[in-house]
Amino acid sequence: MSLTMLTAYDERPEGAGDAVYRAGGTDLQERLRTTGATPHVLDLTGVPGFAALERTDTGTILGAGVTVATVARELADAYPALALTAAGLATPQVRATATVGGNLLQRTRCWYFRHPHTSCLKSGGDSCPARDGRHLYGVAFDTAPCVHPHPSSLAMALLTYAATLDTTRSGGLAVGDVLGDGSDPSRDHLLADDEVLTRITLPPPVAGERAAYFRAISRFEAEWPLVEAVVRVVRDEAGTVTSCGLAIGGVAPVPLRLRAVEALITGSTLDDDTVSAAAAAATDGADPLPETGYKVALVEATVREVLERVRS
């Protein structure tokens, strides 16, 4: 086991064949402890600009190493949907250490994947043990071979902003370009082994934007979402929604931006009928597993919750 503290993204030391990148470490360190794996670790935290946050006329640029806590604190006014989502995930200590880039690229939280003595599609196996095993926290939109939802809450929020991502190989990628659609079940993202996510670019803030985030969980907080949703809207003086972004997480191989639901909301005054119709429409295409039928009801409940919150 060895470590290189990188000073540039494209640095690739000799013998770093099985290397893994590390930012905050909140995902990687747990997996190293549990599996006893000893890969070469390439630590990104010393790369210039990794944790920089830059506001420009054309948008806001987040270094991939900006912490989740920084997003929650610094972007609360300009990008409330993203900031509320950041503030609602994990715990204060994790938010203080975990990075935006790490949140996007973390591995799945499936209890089979995290178990030291099982194998699954994401850990080199040839089948998904959760599919005909236990999948209470699995997907409700069964569209891919792996049945655990993607864990990134920030990816969900970034979808509503149509943020773009830069890597060491490509620029201007959409969130979906990086996360894929789950059809390759061995991966949680599509970056190459030696490719690094460097920056996230948000479009310029929109005046008057309001947002709401909600995560359905069983306890008070600090729990992975059963279902989560985030919405951002801009309304005119009459209260009519002029633009809307809405996405859900915890239910599909990747977070889902619900454009059809956005279309229902845009142009409405967020009256009760629209809220009900939008909440119901959010479940279109749901295809739950034997143990995840409840998530369909929770998708409707969670979307209703964020819409009621955002209009109040």
Place this chain on the structure above:
Amino acid sequence: MELTTTVNDETRVVEVEGTESAVDVVRDGLGLTGTKLVCGSGVCGACTMLVDGEPVLGCLTPATRLRDADVTTVEGVADGDDLHPVQRALAHHDGLQCGYCTPGFVVGAAAFHDRWRAEHGAAEPDRRTIAEALAGHLCRCGSYEGIYRAVAAACRGEHDAGEGTVERVEAPAKVTGAAVYTTDVVLPGMLHAVIRRSDLAAGFAGPVTFPDGVLGIDVLGEDRHVRWAGQPIAVVAAESLAAARRAAAGLAVPFTPQPFVTDPAEAVRPGAPLVYATRAERKEAPTSSEGGAMPAPWKGNSHGPSRAPYLGTVAKRRIGSARTEGRRGLVDLEFHTAAQLHTAFEPHACVADWSDPQYLRVWLSTQGVGAMRLEIADHFDLDPTHVEVVAEHVGGGFGAKLSLTTEAVAAIELSRLSRRPVRLVLDRHEELTGTGNRPGSRSRVSLLVDEETQAVRALTVDTDSHAGVAVGNSVAALAMLVYDRTPRLARDVDVVTNAPPGAPFRGPGGPTIAWALEQTVDEAAHRFGRDPIDLRAQWDGNPKRQALYRWASALPTWQGRPATGSQTGRFRRGVGVAAANWMYFVDPDCEVVVRVESGRLVVSTAVQDMGTGSRTVLARAVAGVFGIDPTTVDVHLGRAHSGATHGPASGGSRTTVSLWSTAVEAATSLRARIGTDLAGAPDGTSATAKRGGDRGLRAVPVTMGGIQVGRGFSAAVHVSEVEVDTRTGRTRVLRVHGGIAVGRIHAPVLARSQCEGSVIQGVGLALYENQVLDPHTGLTLTANLEDYRIPQLGDTPEIDIHFHEEGWDRVPGGGVGLGEVATISPAASVGNAIFNATGWRPLTLPVRPDRLLSGLSRRRVELTR
């Protein structure tokens, strides 16, 4: 690489790999063992430390983050001897029990306090603010009420100077990180041991061959039969933990898999794989109860029933004809509970030192240092005078650390072979897989009441317990001890499967039967429009519970209870009640010594303190006799050796009732000899007392395993108020009143803490906790604290504990144990409160959002029919 860091104002240089986590550097590299490693996955916060003033998780933070940083661990929170206000507040308000999570809470809460005070002066933060700030911290003992009180008081500025009174005598050691647990013991030349476990749920393992240079032992036993996934097969020791892990993983273990069954419903079907195929094998089945299994017949994977009848045939006949006739007075319900994992924060851990062939010293995280010393001597065929067992502090047990298990046997044997100290500490995954659980169950309760008077006519309870490979569960039988002496019949069956074995868990069988019986009683009250407390009072002859019923009836929470199912909004509040009953146990062989040393009193016995208060009870008992401050009494416990007297195990609610009167008697006899002038008393003067039984008052005339069953029952009643969010399926417990009738309370602050913790563990059982196994392999999927969900600070209801202190005057000291009776009714009261709120009765534990949503939607369908 070399890493320079400033820890607690001291510059340290340490060699690191760089890939390890900060907690590894702090504990292993720098020897600062106050910081604890519990979950290893960033969930529990026990390893929290400040890095450049910011609380971070030691287990997830890369060691390199410490480079050139200013690090504060729990040892550095105080300014020399001057404790931080949060440390003083936690000690004063007893925001801790076993103390294993406390270092993390101290660091996290101190950071919150300092920030809060800087911004808000001495304003008090509300509970929500505190819960959000400390959301990354968990406490399994359930000391959250004390933590709330402490953090709020510290923020109000009440602990800026001066200690305030501190009842828990070891609290200062626990809030400063000075308390030493088994996991903290480091001996020169120590080897590290790791268990190789089975990944498969059933089969035969061939002989394990250890490669040259690998020190290992086989622990499977002669029949070579593996019966559950996670069962230990072999143990190896090496110079480092990493090397031991590699060696264990690399062992060649020939294995012939066999068919297995993990689902109890499948286990009783014809043709199911047999967990125990022969009479000889069945004899070896482990028991999950404290008393051992009663003889009962086997049929396939069913062991039982063991029957507890009183006019049982009459009961069966009455229930049978009521069922045929469709009588309204018959309440017939079936309940299911999930296995609950003990989740002690200090894992099972042992450091064995047999480097001196003449003397074996064993540090062991155990609930019974005395009992373990004798068991170890017996197991290794040693004279007990050559064995010492040490557990200065124990980071929780809850029943799972009462027997001699692999970590101890293997560490001792490997130390014998190597003549070096050997350390074996389970990781969280092992702890949550194989160290025991409160077994799941299926119970059918049939209660027949008179339709006019609601007098009980008959009661039958049939329980299948699902303790994996273990037998000996007694659940239904406990239902026979509470209500009217009418015809009744209890039948207990163990359904064995290839799942990890159950173990005793606070009040074994108690919360399980209460979940079923107390909801059945509630249903009867509802059906006949009776007040559930009045109906219990009509049936229940126990005078202590009668007093608690009067107290509960008068509570504003109870009086403001809505009509069941009357609410229609999204959030629905409801109030529920449940009652509890428990046996009274005492250890008559308990012996306590009080002596004078340099003008101070020293009290000692071979008992241990896992946060349940043995130290404090002994100090207060002795101090009371001499009229001095308990903190000036030195308590020597946690060491069982030839010079120590017998002390009780911490289990079976027997500890305090065995210690208190014995310590009082020894102190009284010492005072009779030396008076109260301690300074003038000759050094070494001592007096000893032995507890003895309660003469003429025993229920059973024998003592078994350090337990004598005394006469009479302790009692409890819990009233809970919940709020159900019918949109998201989440239930919050808002308020719990706990009435506890155990007679005189000897350490009121600690007793309250333990009863509050019982409520919180009950909330976990009711709403969150659920062992999940993979059906295809039998592996435990909930083997981490992310997926095994225990209550957090924010899930804590407001808790009000009421002690009814009368009724135990005939027992020396006037009071009995409370550790178990306090745990039995909370979950059932939450179940009844959910019914009151929604009109839907939750029959299956835990009441997760998915179950609640599905239950409510079924009820909507029924109502619209």
